[in-house]
Amino acid sequence: MAEQNSINQKLKELLEGYKINLKETKFEDEVYKWEAIDHFQKHWDIDADDFIGMFNKAFQKKANLFYQNSWGYISKAVKHFPEEVRRMFEDLYDEGKALEERMEDFQEGAMELLPMVKKATGKSRLNHQQDERTISIYMAFRFPEKYFLYMDSFYREFCSVIGEPVAAAGEKYFHYLELAESFKNDFVLKDEELLAMHRSLLPDLGWDDKNLIVQNILYVMTNKEKGGNTRFLVANLTWNSKDWKEPTDDESSHKYVKEGGIPQESWNFDFENTRNTEKKVYGFAQFTNQPKLSGKNNLVIHHSKNKFVGFYGKAELFGEMRELGYNDKLGLTEITNMAGDRSLSVCLDNKIDNVKEKGYLEQKKRIGMVGFTYLQKVDTVNLILDEAIRLNPDQEKILSDIKFWLNDIKNDTDVKDMKNCPLNQIVYGPPGTGKTYNTINLALQIVDPAFYEEHSDDREKLRARFNELLISDWDNPKKGRISFCTFHQSFSYEDFVEGIKPVISKEDDDKEVEEGGIRYEIYDGLFKRMADRARYYSDGDEKYVMIIDEISRGNVSQIFGELITLIEKDKRAGKEEALEVTLPYSKHKFSVPSNLYIIGTMNMADRSVEALDTAL
Numbered sequence: 001m002a003e004q005n006s007i008n009q010k011l012k013e014l015l016e017g018y019k020i021n022l023k024e025t026k027f028e029d030e031v032y033k034w035e036a037i038d039h040f041q042k043h044w045d046i047d048a049d050d051f052i053g054m055f056n057k058a059f060q061k062k063a064n065l066f067y068q069n070s071w072g073y074i075s076k077a078v079k080h081f082p083e084e085v086r087r088m089f090e091d092l093y094d095e096g097k098a099l100e101e102r103m104e105d106f107q108e109g110a111m112e113l114l115p116m117v118k119k120a121t122g123k124s125r126l127n128h129q130q131d132e133r134t135i136s137i138y139m140a141f142r143f144p145e146k147y148f149l150y151m152d153s154f155y156r157e158f159c160s161v162i163g164e165p166v167a168a169a170g171e172k173y174f175h176y177l178e179l180a181e182s183f184k185n186d187f188v189l190k191d192e193e194l195l196a197m198h199r200s201l202l203p204d205l206g207w208d209d210k211n212l213i214v215q216n217i218l219y220v221m222t223n224k225e226k227g228g229n230t231r232f233l234v235a236n237l238t239w240n241s242k243d244w245k246e247p248t249d250d251e252s253s254h255k256y257v258k259e260g261g262i263p264q265e266s267w268n269f270d271f272e273n274t275r276n277t278e279k280k281v282y283g284f285a286q287f288t289n290q291p292k293l294s295g296k297n298n299l300v301i302h303h304s305k306n307k308f309v310g311f312y313g314k315a316e317l318f319g320e321m322r323e324l325g326y327n328d329k330l331g332l333t334e335i336t337n338m339a340g341d342r343s344l345s346v347c348l349d350n351k352i353d354n355v356k357e358k359g360y361l362e363q364k365k366r367i368g369m370v371g372f373t374y375l376q377k378v379d380t381v382n383l384i385l386d387e388a389i390r391l392n393p394d395q396e397k398i399l400s401d402i403k404f405w406l407n408d409i410k411n412d413t414d415v416k417d418m419k420n421c422p423l424n425q426i427v428y429g430p431p432g433t434g435k436t437y438n439t440i441n442l443a444l445q446i447v448d449p450a451f452y453e454e455h456s457d458d459r460e461k462l463r464a465r466f467n468e469l470l471i472s473d474w475d476n477p478k479k480g481r482i483s484f485c486t487f488h489q490s491f492s493y494e495d496f497v498e499g500i501k502p503v504i505s506k507e508d509d510d511k512e513v514e515e516g517g518i519r520y521e522i523y524d525g526l527f528k529r530m531a532d533r534a535r536y537y538s539d540g541d542e543k544y545v546m547i548i549d550e551i552s553r554g555n556v557s558q559i560f561g562e563l564i565t566l567i568e569k570d571k572r573a574g575k576e577e578a579l580e581v582t583l584p585y586s587k588h589k590f591s592v593p594s595n596l597y598i599i600g601t602m603n604m605a606d607r608s609v610e611a612l613d614t615a616l
Contacts, residue, residue, distance in 0.1 A: 007161075007162050007163060010161055010162070011161070011162070011183065011187050012187070014161070014217065014221050015187060015188070015191055015194060015217065017221055018194070018217045018220060018221050019193065019194055019197060021220060021221070022194075022197055022198075022201075023197070024453075026201060027201065027216065027220075028277065028279065028280075030216055030219070030220065031201075031202075032061065032063045033063075033065070033149070033212060033215075033216065034202055034205070034209060034212065035061050036059075036061040036062055036063060036065065036141070037140065037141050037144050037207070037209075037212065038205065038206075038207070039058070039060060039061040040058045040059065040061075040141040040142070041141075041144070041206065041207055043057045043058040043060075044058040044141075044142065045058075046086065046089060046090055046093070051078070051082040051083070051085070051086050052078055052079060052082045055078050055082075055085070056075070056078075058141075059141075062137075062323075063322055063323060065137050065149070066134060066137060067129055067131075067133070067134065067320060069127060069129040070128075070129045070130060070131070070133075070134040072126075073110070073114075073117065073126060073127065073128045073129060073130070074110075074128075074130070074134075076117050076120075076121050076123075076126070077110070077113055077117050077128075080116070080117060080120040080121070081113060081116060081117070081120075084109070084113055085113075087109075088105075088106055088109040088110070088113075089138070091105055091106065091109075092105075092106045092135070092138060092139075093142050093143075095143070099139075099174075100174065103132075103135050106130060106135060107128075107130050107135075110128040110130040111128060113128075114126065114127070114128050132150060132152075132172060132173040133150055133151055133152065135173075136148070136149055136150035136173060137149060140211070140212070140215075144207050144208065144209060144211060144212060145207065145208035145210070145211060146211070147177070147211065148176070148177060148180045148181075148211045148212075148214060148215045149212070149215045149219075150172075150173050150176055150177075150215075151219065152172060154218045154219050155172055155175075155176045155179075155218075157218075158176075158179060158183075158218050159179070162179070164179065180211070180214050180215070180218070183214060183218075184210060184211065184214045188210065188213060188214055188217070189210065194213075195210075195213075198213055231293050231298045231299075231374065232298070232299050232301065232374060232375035232376075232378075232380075232381050233291055233293055233298060233299070233300050233301065233315075233317075233372055233373075233374060233375075234300075234301045234303050234308075234361065234367060234372060234373045234374070234375060235285035235287075235300050235301070235302055235303065235338075235371065235372050236285065236286075236303050236304065236367045236371050236372060237263075237265045237268065237285060237302055237303065237304040237309070238250075238252045238254055238257055238263040238265060238286075238304065239251075239252065239304045239305050240263070240265070240266060240304070243269055243309075243347045244265060244266060244267065244268040244269040244270070244302075244309070244310070244347060245267070245269055245270040245347075246266060246267070246270065247262045247263070247266040247330070248266070254286075262330060262332060263284075263286075264284035264286075264334065264335050264336075265283060265284045265285060265286075267283070267284075267334065268281075268283035268284065268302065268310070268347075269281075269283075269310055269345075269346075269347035271342070271345075275324040275325060275334060275336075276342065277342075278342070279341065279342055279343075279457075280339045280340070280341070280342060281312070281339065281340050281341075281342050281345045282322075282324060282336040282338070282339050283300075283302075283312065283336060283338050283339070283340065284335060284336050284337055284338065285300075285302075285337065285338065285371060285372065286371050287337075287370065287371040287372055288369055288370050288371055289370055290317075290319060291317055291372050291374075293317045295316070296314055296315070296316040297314060298314075298315045298316070298317070299311065299312070299313055299315060299381065299402070299406060300312040300315040300317075300338060300340060301375070301381075301384065302347075303355065303367060306353070306354060306355055306356055307351040307352060307353055307354075307355060308348070308351065308352040308355050308360070308384060308388070309347060309348055309351050310345070310346055310347035310348055311340075311344070311345060311346055311388075311399075311402055312338065312339070312340025312341075312344070312345045313340060313341050313343075313344025313345060313401075313402045313405055313406070314340065314341035314344050314405070315338060315339065315340045315341070316338065316339050316340075317337060317338045318336070318337050318338065318339075319337075320337070321335045321336070321337055322335060322336050322337070323335055324336055343398075343401065343457060344398070344401060344402050344405055346395060346398045346399065346402070348388055348391070348392055348395065349392050349394065349395060350391040350392050351391075352384065352387050352388060352391065355384075359380075360375075360380060360383070360384055361373060361375075362375055362376060362377065362380055378406070381406060382403065382406070385399060385402060385403045385406070386403075389403075401459065404437045404438065421442075421445070421446055421597070422569075423567070423569050423572070423594070423596075423597055423598065424567055424568075424569075424597075424598045424600075425442075425597075425598070425599055425600070426551070426600045426601070426602060427439060427442070427599065427600070427601045427602075435601040435602075436549055436601055439547045439549075439599050439601060440462060440463065440466045441456075441462065442545075442599055443466060443469075443482050443545040443547060443599065444462060444465060444466060444469075446543050446545050446597050447469055447481050447482060447542075447543050447544070447545055448465060448469065451465055466482065469481050469482045470482050470483070470484060471483045471530075471533075474529060477532075477533050477536070477537045478537055481533075481534075481542065481543070481544045481545065482544070482545045482546075482547065483526065483530050483544075483545075483546050483547065484546075484547045484549065485526050485546075485547070485548055485549070486548070486549040486550050486553075487548055487549070487550055487551050487552075487553045487554030487556075487559065488550070488553050488554060489553065489554065489555075491553075491554040491555075491559055492558065492559060493525075493558060493559055493560075493561045494525060495525050495526065495559075496525040496526055496527045496528075496559045496560070497525045497527055497528050497560075497561060497563060497583065498522060498523065498524050498525050498528055498583055498584075498585050498586055499522070499523060499525065499585060500520045500521065500522055500523070500585055501520065501521055501523055502518050502519070502520055503518070503519055503520070503521050504518060522585045522586050526546075527546065527563065528583075528590070530544060530546050530596060531590075531592055531593055531596055534593045534595050534596040535573070535593040538593075538595055541595070542595065543595045543596075543597060544595060544596045544597065545596075545597045545598075545599060546596065546597070546598050546599070547599050547600075547601075548598065548599070548600045548601070549600075549601050550601060550602065551600035551601065551602050552602040562581045563581075563592065565579065566579055566580070566581065566590075566591060566592045567592050567598060569594075571592070572591070572592050572593065572594040573591040573592060573593050573594060574593075574594055575594065578591060579591065
């Protein structure tokens with residue numbers, strides 16, 4: 001019972017994560033599946049006189065759903081043997097027969113037709129590859145209310161989530177149909193918010209898309225789970241003297257190019273190309289084996305002729321070719337196998353030369369025929385980006401954005417998790433890796449999470465909002481909720497908490513001190529002023545943030561004094577173990593409010609990291 005409750009909780013969390021993803025992305029990368037099925041529903045006619053034309057029209061928006069070999073075979077078969085293929089689909093779509101029997105018959109028909117297709121096309125190495133995934137596409141396109149799109153990868157991941165053994169070969173698709181149907185009935189159909197979100201995005205469908213919603217949840221969320229860590233891929237390109245904005249006549253050692261072919265990477269940095277979207281730029285690299293990269297959080301470094309020529313940040317590799325559309329001018333179909341975030345993708349004006357000699361390929365002497373290599377060390381990538389910035393001052397902003405994204409310790413922190421954000425935290429890393437930069441993100445996620453969620457990709461708006469919330473007038477307690485200071489060797493308890501300072505007496509001051517004489521006043525330090533503002537001037541649940549840059553540069557024990565204990569979560573005001581102290585100069589009682597967050601930054605190489613991390 002406890003185990004089932006745990007599985008149910010995981011599935012509920014899966015749905016909640018998907019809804020957050022849906023709000024952020026509006027499923028921009030996945031909507032093509034709805035478009036493909038909708039297009040098929042409108043054009044499929046098994047009795048069409050022109051079966052070839054109807055078939056190609058119906059599957060026109062198939063995009064990347066098919067394996068290249070699977071579609072290559074069936075498209076050739078229908079071109080040369082349309083009536084045979086028509087009969088195969090008539091039988092496959094006969095719902096009066098068992099699905100397993102129909103699938104076997106379809107595969108046998110494809111196998112029997114294969115020798116004739118080979119002969120007609122002159123392609124002796126052709127194979128039919130009408131496997132479970134391919135047939136699942138045919139079925140989901142024709143009967144979207146009954147069948148689910150299938151991939152072995154997310155089927156296995158889903159089995160792992162729910163603790164279900166993976167079925168034997170030949171039985172996986174049928175097992176998946178059972179699991180997906182149960183997940184739909186027990187969870188998806190009961191989530192009215194989720195269904196309403198989809199209806200708001202696609203309100204005019206003439207068919208039931210709930211099975212496609214289920215498939216999308218499993219695909220998106222299992223890939224999200226796999227793809228959390230950043231990996232660094234160097235992808236080799238055919239040289240292009242026009243910066244990969246259009247095809248060129250440049251010489252190439254690649255056989256395909258020598259024979260007159262146009263390299264598909266010719267448009268990798270053609271940012272104005274209509275094939276790209278507002279957020280994505282689509283590219284290509286020729287691999288003999290598929291790189292083992294998952295998720296959408298990778299860095300692709302484009303390489304050609306021992307030079308680094310550009311970057312794709314937040315990159316995704318698709319695993320198979322996707323068609324982008326037919327180029328009438330060149331007479332070819334443009335394809336892609338990768339995409340980068342448009343705001344983190346750039347072709348370098350000045351390329352980085354001699355990358356092998358500089359050690360930028362790490363242990364590799366060359367990239368080789370496979371078409372790519374991995375980099376293992378973030379330090380190597382930071383050195384590459386540093387050189388790119390030095391060589392390209394006009395592109396410093398986007399290159400710095402790539403570097404800061406790369407080193408963002410909180411890169412994958414969801415806004416929804418900030419309610420559990422620690423009251424005290426240290427952001428540390430090597431010099432120049434964006435620690436101070438990322439305190440802006442952290443502070444806004446705490447102080448104004450709604451704004452951060454809406455504008456997380458717009459650095460200028462985040463910076464402007466941060467400056468708006470940064471306290472510039474300490475005499476106006478209602479203006480500003482973020483403070484910033486830097487520790488140094490001379491910084492003291494008196495600067496931070498409270499102290500006394502000499503003041504030259506004026507004529508209208510206390511008569512006990514002669515005019516021009518010295519008197520002493522007690523004054524509040526930065527932290528006490530911040531704590532008082534958070535305690536006395538907060539409206540409801542307002543949160544306040546104090547950023548301490550280079551926190552390890554000061555004598556932390558001396559600067560914090562007795563407050564090193566009071567800042568602990570359970571010692572804050574209002575908590576069961578709350579503590580307060582009597583301050584040494586003013587003799588006032590003092591405690592630290594629970595709505596004041598402390599963010600420190602420090603160099604990872606600093607020896608006091610461990611001690612500070614324990615205290616803060």
